[in-house]
Amino acid sequence: MVNAEQTSAPTPRSVDSRLDHSYATVDAPRSVQMHTEAEALLPAADGVVVAISYCGVCATDTHGYTSGGLIPPSVFGHEWTGTVTAVGADVTSVTVGTRVVACVGPACGSCPQCLAGNSSNCDTAFAEANGITADAPNHGGFSSEIAVNARRVMAVLDGLTDEQAAIVEPTTVTFHAVKRTGQGIGSFVVVQGAGPIGLLTAQHARHAGAGRVLVIEPSEARRQTARDLGFTEVYAPGEETTALVFSSSNGLGADVLYECTGVAGLFQSSAELVRRGGTLSLLGYPMSSSEVSYPDWQSRELTVIGSLAYNHEDFAGAMLAIRSGAVNVDILHTGTVGLAELPAILAELDSGKSSHSKVLVDPRR
Ligand SMILES: [Zn+2]
Ligand SMILES: [Zn+2]
16 A cells, blocks of 8 residues: 555556556545555456556545545445456356446345345445445445445447546436436426536436526526527526526426435525426435424425435436437546546545546546
């Protein structure tokens, strides 16, 4: 183990010539450790080894960084894609050379949820999404390679670039949320927040048949990205925007509001933009509790949808949405850095002053 400053990026290599196994972990608040091990990884009998092409940096990683690792180790770097370099004896789903994205397996059929008939809430897939299975690796995709259970990978849909494949995971998170919300065709949708999750959600909502999509975002750079994606109703938060939501809907408010900021203090004001009988869909993950008006939510008969991660089949849906052009992920990709630059980019993202949307880490740099 050495400090980040003392470590140079791993030597570029091809899929066939596995060299050192280099990876990053968080060991204390705002401290990233770089590790290099001489031996390449070996797959378990039911596992695969993947040479990482890219791993996206997300708000969860920034939280893992600032909190000193209060997320499971394999979740620090969970938006990865790469090429299978080795497969275990029992693996039939992929072969050496298959391009894959990190995913969760299908419903296992044997956990308490599956046995009760609740396969869409499979405990095994939930544990995989949260990095808490017994065989979860001790690091995530900020790594030259990773060894995981074969359930944790899905072949990349033909036609997707490696950069697009690296943004499949957040595209799947948002696909899952819009699917769970059951938004009706023609709905008036408001998206609160235009970071990567908000911009992906807005696109899925449009793809799912929204009549209108109104985006609320304080950053002008992010508002411009929303406009570049073809959204015409893009506004800064404030009284004028609130008034517009109502004046443009005959006083009703939004049929559906997707909360994509994760700012706990916004939950009540977001709920107040939803019409009576409408739906508040929660995607942004708050790091603190929030005070909301229970009587308001109850008396206005709001439907509240919680959404976390995804099911196996959502990955296929997300990749199809990218390939069809319904969801543009290219516009979200604002930078690529090497593994050694990860601590600096996490510090930048944590500062709140970064203009980046989605940064990819390329461990081959
Ligand atoms: Zn993420
Ligand atoms: Zn199960």
